[in-house]
Structures are given as structure tokens and as C-alpha cells.
Amino acid sequence: MSQFLENLKSNLEDRNIEIVFPEGTDPRILTAAVELAETTYVRPIVLGDESGIKALAEKEGLDISKLEMIDPATYEDKQVLADEFVKRRKGKVTSDQALEILNDVNYLGTMLVYTGRAQGLVSGAVHSTPDTVRPALQIIKTKPGVTRTSGVFFMLRGDELYVMGDCAINPELNAEEMAEVAVEAAKTAKSFKMDPRVALLSFSTRGSAKTEETEKVKLATQYAKEKLPEVPIDGELQFDAAFVPGVAEKKAPDSELKGRANVFIFPSLEAGNIGYKIAQRLGGFEAYGPILQGLNQPVNDLSRGCSKDEVFNLALFTATQALTQDDA
Numbered sequence: 001m002s003q004f005l006e007n008l009k010s011n012l013e014d015r016n017i018e019i020v021f022p023e024g025t026d027p028r029i030l031t032a033a034v035e036l037a038e039t040t041y042v043r044p045i046v047l048g049d050e051s052g053i054k055a056l057a058e059k060e061g062l063d064i065s066k067l068e069m070i071d072p073a074t075y076e077d078k079q080v081l082a083d084e085f086v087k088r089r090k091g092k093v094t095s096d097q098a099l100e101i102l103n104d105v106n107y108l109g110t111m112l113v114y115t116g117r118a119q120g121l122v123s124g125a126v127h128s129t130p131d132t133v134r135p136a137l138q139i140i141k142t143k144p145g146v147t148r149t150s151g152v153f154f155m156l157r158g159d160e161l162y163v164m165g166d167c168a169i170n171p172e173l174n175a176e177e178m179a180e181v182a183v184e185a186a187k188t189a190k191s192f193k194m195d196p197r198v199a200l201l202s203f204s205t206r207g208s209a210k211t212e213e214t215e216k217v218k219l220a221t222q223y224a225k226e227k228l229p230e231v232p233i234d235g236e237l238q239f240d241a242a243f244v245p246g247v248a249e250k251k252a253p254d255s256e257l258k259g260r261a262n263v264f265i266f267p268s269l270e271a272g273n274i275g276y277k278i279a280q281r282l283g284g285f286e287a288y289g290p291i292l293q294g295l296n297q298p299v300n301d302l303s304r305g306c307s308k309d310e311v312f313n314l315a316l317f318t319a320t321q322a323l324t325q326d327d328a
């Protein structure tokens with residue numbers, strides 16, 4: 001276990017942060033929830049068809065006696081949550097539609113967070129990213145001053161730790177939006193006690209190519225530096241110029257990152273999602289996320305390819321965000 005994960009655990013000791021797991025009928029989720037219920041870091045609340053969860057527990061030999069379970073079909077407070085949902089959606093749904101929508105575990109779970117019955121949510125082992133995050137975009141919404149949420153991964157290999165984004169949310173980013181991802185990623189890294197050194201990535205370094213795409217990254221770098229002058233930020237850089245000191249010396253000798261970036265901002269979702277999966281599957285990194293940044297409360301997605309250990313650890317990240325939410 002890396003020192004970073006050990007530190008997350010020791011900061012969460014005795015905190016018992018309530019985290020909702022909408023996908024209680026998935027074996028990886030249920031196993032991780034049972035393991036978390038044995039800790040004092042997180043108190044899991046598991047959603048799903050109660051008989052399905054019990055059958056799965058029996059099949060997997062899991063003791064679910066310490067789990068709080070909510071079956072959307074029979075949940076007694078559903079009408080209360082539906083009324084809150086109608087208010088939050090401001091005329092976009094009727095009361096009947098709200099009750100129907102709350103049969104969806106991701107909507108129900110997100111409403112539990114919004115109404116303060118839980119402090120965070122982890123989902124996406126079964127559902128796609130759009131189905132997982134849409135309720136959060138509609139209900140939790142972004143913090144004042146943040147226009148768009150974005151998704152970063154914490155990439156861990158031994159004691160190596162990097163942040164990569166946006167790997168999950170925004171199919172297209174203009175220069176202002178890319179700058180916002182960089183600024184939020186620096187803040188996310190800081191909230192996990194990293195010292196961010198941010199590279200805005202491109203296929204070009206210091207104008208080695210000049211296209212609409214490279215100009216966008218150049219402009220995004222300028223905006224990000226203006227917003228966060230105290231953080232080392234540089235772009236447009238190719239990955240090697242951002243990460244390998246010897247290459248940085250050749251391609252960008254003036255770079256304040258000096259080839260030692262630890263927060264990598266991709267110019268598009270295609271690059272970001274493909275890039276993190278290559279680092280994970282070919283590079284042997286553990287990938288935790290996508291962690292949604294800039295939201296009012298922590299809601300985090302999983303890859304459908306996740307393991308039960310990734311579920312367990314993403315819950316630690318989510319609980320940490322819940323603890324540090326007000327400092328961000």
C-alpha cells in the first residue's frame with residue numbers, strides 16, 4: 001500500500017463519513033462496502049433491490065449485517081426526496097415524474113447527498129459515465145465561480161503520484177474551459193496535499209507546430225497562469241517535454257516545470273480518456289477516479305472496468321473530499 005493511501009486512511013480514522021453506493025447489486029461494490037463497514041473511515045449506504053443484495057451476499061459469502069441498505073422500491077422517504085427534487089429542478093419535472101426518476105439508483109443516491117443524508121457518492125461500476133454523473137450535474141451542480149465540472153484521475157504507482165484530467169466529462173473544451181480544468185486540477189491536487197506543477201499538453205512544444213489546436217493550449221496556459229499565478233503552470237508542451245527533464249532541456253529550456261510536471265491537462269477528452277487508460281493498462285498505474293472537481297459536494301465515478309480495491313480506495317478519496325470540501 002502506497003504512503004499516499006496510508007495517509008488518506010489515517011486522516012479518515014474515526015470519521016465514519018457516510019458514502020452512498022447506488023450499485024449495491026454489483027459484487028465489487030458490495031464486497032468493498034462490506035470491507036469499508038469494518039473500518040472507521042467510511043459508513044457505507046448501499047442502494048438496490050434488497051432481495052438481490054441478500055442473494056448476492058449469500059453467493060459471495062459476505063456478511064452484510066453492518067451495512068445500511070436502501071431499496072428504492074420501498075424507501076419510506078422517497079416522497080420527501082421527490083419534493084426536494086422538484087424544487088431543485090425548478091419546473092423541469094412534475095411530482096409524478098420525480099417519483100419515477102427516483103427509482104433510478106443514481107438519482108436517488110445523489111438526492112441523499114444533496115439533502116445531507118450522506119456526504120458523498122461513488123457509482124459507475126455498472127452505469128456509464130453519462131448515466132452516473134448526469135444527476136450530479138443537475139442536482140449537486142458546480143460551485144460558485146466554476147462553470148463546468150471535469151474528471152481527474154489520481155494515478156499511483158508505488159510512491160509515484162500524478163493527476164490527469166479531463167479524462168471523463170467534457171467532450172470539447174475551448175481555451176477558457178481547458179484553463180478552468182487546469183486551475184481546478186491544481187486545487188484538487190492541493191486538497192490531497194500534493195504540490196502541483198501543471199502541464200497543459202499538446203502535440204507541440206513552444207510552437208513546434210502551429211495549428212488551431214496548439215494555439216488553444218497556448219491561450220489556455222496564459223489564462224490558467226493568470227488565474228493561479230502562485231502555481232507553476234506551463235504549456236503548450238508535449239508529454240515528454242513536461243515529464244522528462246532531459247527532453248525539457250532540449251525542447252523547452254525556459255520551462256519552469258523543468259520536465260517535472262505532476263498534473264497533466266489534456267487538450268481533449270479523447271486524449272485524456274485514452275491517455276489515462278494507457279498509463280493504467282500498459283504503465284501499471286492504479287487509476288483512481290474519475291474524481292469530479294468543482295461540484296458543491298463529492299460525487300465520483302468509477303470505470304466499469306474497476307476492481308473492488310479501486311471501489312474501496314475511491315471511497316477514501318470521496319470521503320477525503322467531503323472532509324476538505326469547505327477548504328477548497
Ligand SMILES: CC(C)(COP(=O)(O)OP(=O)(O)OC[C@H]1O[C@@H](n2cnc3c(N)ncnc32)[C@H](O)[C@@H]1OP(=O)(O)O)[C@@H](O)C(=O)NCCC(=O)NCCS
Binds near residue numbers: 131133142
Ligand atoms: C457529461 C455529459 C453526460 C453531460 O451531457 P448531457 O446530460 O447531455 O448534458 P446537457 O447539456 O443535457 O446538460 C444537462 C445538465 O447538466 C449540466 N452540465 C452539462 N455538462 C456539464 C459540465 N461539464 N459541468 C457542469 N454541468 C454540466 C447542464 O448545465 C444541464 O443542467 P440543467 O439541466 O440544470 O440545465 C456529456 O457531456 C457526456 O456524455 N460526456 C462524456 C462522458 C463520457 O462518456 N466520458 C468517457 C468515459 S469516463
Ligand SMILES: CC(=O)OP(=O)(O)O
Binds near residue numbers: 167
Ligand atoms: C472513466 C471511464 O472511462 O469510464 P468507463 O470505463 O466506465 O467508460
